[in-house]
Amino acid sequence: MRGVVLPVVLAAFTTLSMGAGAIFWAVDRSNDISAERQLQTTEAGIRAAVQELAQQQEMVAIWDDAVVELNKRSLDLKWIDANFGVWLNKTFGQDEIYILDDRNEPLVATIGNARVPAQVYERVRANVSGLIAGIRGVPGSPHRSHVEDLATASYLKTGRAVHDAHLLELNGRPAAVSVMKIIPESEDVPYPHGREFLLLSIRFLDGNFIAELSKQNLIDGLRFSSTDTPQLGEISVPVKSDVGHLIGYFIWNPELPGDRVLRSVGPVMAAAAAMILLLLGALVRRLKQSTTTLERTVLELKASEAQAYHLAFHDVLTGLPNRALFADRLDHAIAQMQDGEQVAVMMLDLDRFKHVNDTLGHHAGDSLIQEFAVRLSKLVDNKVSITRLGGDEFAIVQTFKSGTDAPQVLCDRMLAASMQPYDVLGNQIFVGVSIGLVLAPEAGVDRIELLRKADIALYRAKGEGRNCYRLFTPEMDETINVSRIIEEDLRTALATGEGLEVAYQPQMSQTGSVVGVEALARWHHPTRGCIQPSQFIPVAEQTGLIVPLGEWILRQACRASRRWPDLFVSVNLSPVQFRSRDFASRLIAIVRESGGHPQRIELEVTEGVLLEEDGRTTDALRRLREAGFRIALDDFGTGYSSLGYLHRFEVDKIKIDRSFTQSLGQGGKAATVIKAIVALGHAMAITVTAEGVETETQRSFLDTAGCNEMQGFLFSKAVSEEQIMRLLGRSPANQMQNHVHAVPALSKH
Numbered sequence: 001m002r003g004v005v006l007p008v009v010l011a012a013f014t015t016l017s018m019g020a021g022a023i024f025w026a027v028d029r030s031n032d033i034s035a036e037r038q039l040q041t042t043e044a045g046i047r048a049a050v051q052e053l054a055q056q057q058e059m060v061a062i063w064d065d066a067v068v069e070l071n072k073r074s075l076d077l078k079w080i081d082a083n084f085g086v087w088l089n090k091t092f093g094q095d096e097i098y099i100l101d102d103r104n105e106p107l108v109a110t111i112g113n114a115r116v117p118a119q120v121y122e123r124v125r126a127n128v129s130g131l132i133a134g135i136r137g138v139p140g141s142p143h144r145s146h147v148e149d150l151a152t153a154s155y156l157k158t159g160r161a162v163h164d165a166h167l168l169e170l171n172g173r174p175a176a177v178s179v180m181k182i183i184p185e186s187e188d189v190p191y192p193h194g195r196e197f198l199l200l201s202i203r204f205l206d207g208n209f210i211a212e213l214s215k216q217n218l219i220d221g222l223r224f225s226s227t228d229t230p231q232l233g234e235i236s237v238p239v240k241s242d243v244g245h246l247i248g249y250f251i252w253n254p255e256l257p258g259d260r261v262l263r264s265v266g267p268v269m270a271a272a273a274a275m276i277l278l279l280l281g282a283l284v285r286r287l288k289q290s291t292t293t294l295e296r297t298v299l300e301l302k303a304s305e306a307q308a309y310h311l312a313f314h315d316v317l318t319g320l321p322n323r324a325l326f327a328d329r330l331d332h333a334i335a336q337m338q339d340g341e342q343v344a345v346m347m348l349d350l351d352r353f354k355h356v357n358d359t360l361g362h363h364a365g366d367s368l369i370q371e372f373a374v375r376l377s378k379l380v381d382n383k384v385s386i387t388r389l390g391g392d393e394f395a396i397v398q399t400f401k402s403g404t405d406a407p408q409v410l411c412d413r414m415l416a417a418s419m420q421p422y423d424v425l426g427n428q429i430f431v432g433v434s435i436g437l438v439l440a441p442e443a444g445v446d447r448i449e450l451l452r453k454a455d456i457a458l459y460r461a462k463g464e465g466r467n468c469y470r471l472f473t474p475e476m477d478e479t480i481n482v483s484r485i486i487e488e489d490l491r492t493a494l495a496t497g498e499g500l501e502v503a504y505q506p507q508m509s510q511t512g513s514v515v516g517v518e519a520l521a522r523w524h525h526p527t528r529g530c531i532q533p534s535q536f537i538p539v540a541e542q543t544g545l546i547v548p549l550g551e552w553i554l555r556q557a558c559r560a561s562r563r564w565p566d567l568f569v570s571v572n573l574s575p576v577q578f579r580s581r582d583f584a585s586r587l588i589a590i591v592r593e594s595g596g597h598p599q600r601i602e603l604e605v606t607e608g609v610l611l612e613e614d615g616r617t618t619d620a621l622r623r624l625r626e627a628g629f630r631i632a633l634d635d636f637g638t639g640y641s642s643l644g645y646l647h648r649f650e651v652d653k654i655k656i657d658r659s660f661t662q663s664l665g666q667g668g669k670a671a672t673v674i675k676a677i678v679a680l681g682h683a684m685a686i687t688v689t690a691e692g693v694e695t696e697t698q699r700s701f702l703d704t705a706g707c708n709e710m711q712g713f714l715f716s717k718a719v720s721e722e723q724i725m726r727l728l729g730r731s732p733a734n735q736m737q738n739h740v741h742a743v744p745a746l747s748k749h
Helices: 002-061 064-070 077-083 085-092 118-136 144-151 208-217 257-283 287-313 323-335 353-360 362-379 406-419 447-463 474-496 533-543 546-561 583-593 607-612 615-626 643-649 658-662 670-683 696-705 721-728 734-741
Strands: 096-100 106-111 114-116 163-170 173-182 197-204 220-225 235-240 246-253 341-351 384-390 393-401 422-424 427-429 432-440 469-471 500-509 514-525 529-531 568-572 601-605 630-636 653-656 687-690
Touching: 002 085, 002 163, 002 173, 002 197, 002 208, 002 235, 002 246, 002 257, 002 287, 002 323, 002 447, 064 077, 064 173, 077 085, 077 106, 085 096, 085 106, 085 114, 096 118, 106 118, 118 163, 118 173, 118 197, 173 246, 208 220, 257 287, 287 323, 323 341, 323 384, 323 393, 323 447, 341 353, 341 362, 341 406, 341 447, 353 362, 353 427, 362 384, 362 393, 362 406, 362 422, 362 427, 393 406, 406 432, 406 469, 432 447, 447 469, 447 474, 474 514, 474 533, 474 546, 500 546, 500 721, 514 533, 514 546, 514 721, 533 546, 546 568, 546 583, 546 601, 568 630, 583 615, 607 615, 607 630, 615 630, 615 643, 653 658, 653 670, 658 670, 658 696, 670 687, 670 696
Parallel strands: 432 469, 514 568, 568 601, 601 630, 630 653, 653 687
Antiparallel strands: 096 106, 096 197, 106 114, 163 173, 173 197, 220 246, 235 246, 341 393, 341 432, 384 393, 422 427, 500 514, 514 529
């Protein structure tokens, strides 16, 4: 018996030891990979801060107005604060900004968000003198070799920028430092060649920078230290300036996913080991039974080991790789990319998924996610890795040969697959998918940056109608930055009321009299001048600011309508407003508080509102009509309007889109379409209004066709409330048409 039991015992202990060793090896390996990733992320973040300074400077340094203002005898310091020092601090978090003259002496100095005496420049003069000399082209400058390279870097927008940027030590602190010549964007603006003003920007890489880097990349306890003194469990990275001087160390607690796996698997391993020991004791008494039990226990142990590893790196609902494994596979794909190969990163988001969850419940949502994951898996081969990031978000990594359109083909196939109906809990569901696509190495090889750009492309796909894919371009990144600035300024304008106003465009009857006006938002920015509605309205809709903006416009329109008791006032509603809770109640309350009358307020909605057809939209429109509001369907004829919508939502008016009006007399089918819309409206007892009337020929045709009302530049552009009052005092015919030449050019949108 001993000859049988001993080999079995040895085999059991060997199996346990190997299993434990494999787990500890996997734990150590996982920890090492995670620490290396955070190390690369930290180093990339530091270098990115240096590169971003020049990109930020280019927005103001390559500018005609900047050259003109700085060459004036008397500097407009308020203008310089708004467009250089204070603006660069508030917008990009730059810590110190200096403007130097042709003798490299400071004209203006800004620290934080306030201008300070120019003498503070002496604190950094010695440290940045090499960069200044290099940008000036002084012979023998140590930085001269960098100037020409950086001036033509691929990330510069105009190619005119001349700058130098480096990581330096300033007063014992690591700092990203960039100096750029201030030159005009246009060749027509004169400036002193060789004696240009210089813009010097400094971003310290400790303090707020560390906090932002730690938050963005989930790096725990990141801090800067002048000495290499990490605590137990911490790691450190030396920070050297571009001239080779050691500045200090970045220290943090590395993320250790392996330890978490070990804590979850450890108890299972201990229990399994105890069970095996008990079984080995019983081997002496029951050799045959013990042999069978031992074999079964070993198999269970291996299964538990494999299950623990799988759970650590896979999604429970779909079985696909999770976010942690996705990061590793993307890093691996980039690292293994060979000549003639590219890597595509795709971010996917199901359209209308929230609607499925809200109407059918989370079980239906889970079933939909599982079915979508199955469809994706059937479309790809072993060169494509599919990941579920969470919720209805998926990500894909694809390695493909350069010069082929493999990613675009895969996107088209995924779009086609997603549009097929889903059978979920006995219900047939239709959803789509929006896809953001980015390609490496064209868009970079940093994982975090690629994911950010793929997310921007996904955001663009959703903004352009959903159920499509968009390939990332640099212009998308610039659009995001501009949108963020517009959002911040619009939020301030809504809080203060400064710059916002409402203009009113008359709507004419067939007899030539004014029957109503349309309220249109206008924004005169205090420093940027007139900002077109086509720029700020989409930003307001994307950020939710359209709700307070729409309410503000409605209040102004109600107040103005009290002066025009015989006119109706039209107010445009965004589909986003309908998604807010108690939308109809809020509108009714605003009109009452403002002293307006719902019977004289006309609410214009687009087909996008009707197409959603959820309970909140239907209920809101019903309540608004019951309160006395008139409902007009704007831009009619350009979308998917149907008789069913007009019946179901009881529309009072349809407005023929300006594209048909302006096509009259140019061939095509515009005249036929307009006649059909007028006939449809009259048959359903609906008022028909034509937009965009600009010529007497158009007016005559529309009058003959039977349009009830007209609106356009032929009669008047959008004007102020006082100008409307003056218009109402005139005769309705010639003077109204002549007025178009006396008002500023303001478009409807």
